[in-house]
Amino acid sequence: MVELEQLQDAGRQRIELTGYELVQMPRxxxxxxxxxxxxAANYAAWQERLRTVIRHHDEPGIQQFLHSLRRTPPFAESRRQAFELGRLAQAEWQRSQRGPCPYDGLYVGWFGRFQAAKVLPVSARGRCKQGRDLRLMD
Structure with a gap:
């Protein structure tokens, strides 16, 4: 495989994909x-989009913004940034609309620890609405 491609250490090279970058963060x-x-450019674009939809009171735009923000990749640092944008949205709403923000409860999923698949006993298997058996892959 090495003959086909010149491999490099990911720790010494910047990797960016669709507005996200791979980084090593201290904990x-x-x-x-x-x-x-x-x-930085992607985050600035999110901030600008946020300010625009809230200042123009664009209800469909606000809903789309929050929908997209909830689907941020569920990695630790991107989740932190998404929650930061959520707090910024609430602050911007309170500043420009002069009232409490009606959009609460931003939830961004996360990747948990890997867990091995479990096999359920036959008695725990349910039935579909159409009456067909649910078969779990073993």
Whole structure:
């Protein structure tokens, strides 16, 4: 495989994909971890989009912004940035609309620890609405 491609160490090279970059972030009391975060340009674009939809009171735009923000890649640093944008949205709403923000409860999923697949006993298997058996892959 090495003959086909010149491999390089990812730690010495910047890797960017669709507005996100792979970085190694320090963690308190633990070793640094690799994670993805928004690039500075992507984060600035999110901020500008946020300000525009809230200042123009664009209801469909606000809903789309929050929908997209909830689908941020669920890595530690990108989640932190998404929650930061959520707090910025609430602050911008309170500043420009002069009232409490009606959009609460931003949730961004996360990748947890890997868990081995479990096999359920036959009695725990349910039935579909159409009456067909649900078969779990073993």
């Amino acid at each position: 308190q009391g633990r070793a640094a971890a690799w994670t993805w975060r928004m690039t």
